[in-house]
Amino acid sequence: MHPEWASSGIRLIIFLFFVVFIRAQGTYWLGRATAQGALSGSGRDGLRGKIAAWFNGPIPRKGADLLEKWGLILIPLCFLTVGVQTAVNAGSGVVRLKWRTYTLCMIPGCIAWAFLYGFGMLAVWMSILAAIAGSWWGWAGILTVLSIIAAIVVVRRRRSRPLEAPVQAQNS
Template sequence: MNLPEAWWNPMSWDAPFPVVAAALAMIAFLRAGLTYLVGRFIAAGGSRTRAGQMMERPGFVRAVERVNRIGAPVVSLSFITVGVQTMVNLAAGFLRMPLWRYLPALAVGSALWGMIYASVGFVGFAALALAWRQHPVLAVLLLVGFMAVMALLVSTHRTRPSELDES
């Protein structure tokens, strides 16, 4: 099975690395910026909506506390993690972080994300595709193993008391 040659698959783009990285950074910039705007909407009264129910989630509460404590660098650094950047950008909007602080942090984080996914991120996808072509069963086992490790890490993180719970 070959990966589809489609416009949305950056591995199929016939473009130099800087162009691919810049395109991915722009995608991240737009997505995170919209998430920030949703956070501002929730802060402006959207808490009475279904979207506002997200404010009660533990991940959102932790993100708000970190953004409050550290500020804009949390926004930039959230882009080098998996699954954290949405909550951090939402929290930045909810806290109404000034745009003059948020936009530079967003630009740095988006650039990091674009470079990471244009290089290392897609190497993993290419390796999985190669494994699928050579040994489909091995590829499935690798994927299941990866998902099991991620589930273990998440469950371990949720059962450990955080430093925020102690205060």
């Protein structure tokens, strides 16, 4: 539920931007705290030591290197998905991606997310992605949306046409 002052227009887009910005930052910092907690077990024996060793190992380092290299593309694009967004945001924190890099990369994604949700276009976008991936459900969704748009256009055009006067037979 959103506040009444943010019910539509630019106010809604700004409100949604801050919602997703705060959520993404929170997810990043939870991932970062998880990594810090795991790393506190460095040098210990047992499970805590193994977890700390993993966090210092090649897999998180490779993830961080990939995010440093491709984050400019990957992080904003994750905001155009459902399900991947949280994993990328938390993963950025887990691999300890630089906060400044992460934040600068996520801002365009937050803007896109706010517009998608603000204009109710998320379902359309997800149908497009599903269709590109080869899903017939995605194509069905796209065809449904296009049919609705076509019906709206036809109805509006018919309503905007002036009524024609009936043709009367001329008596000569």
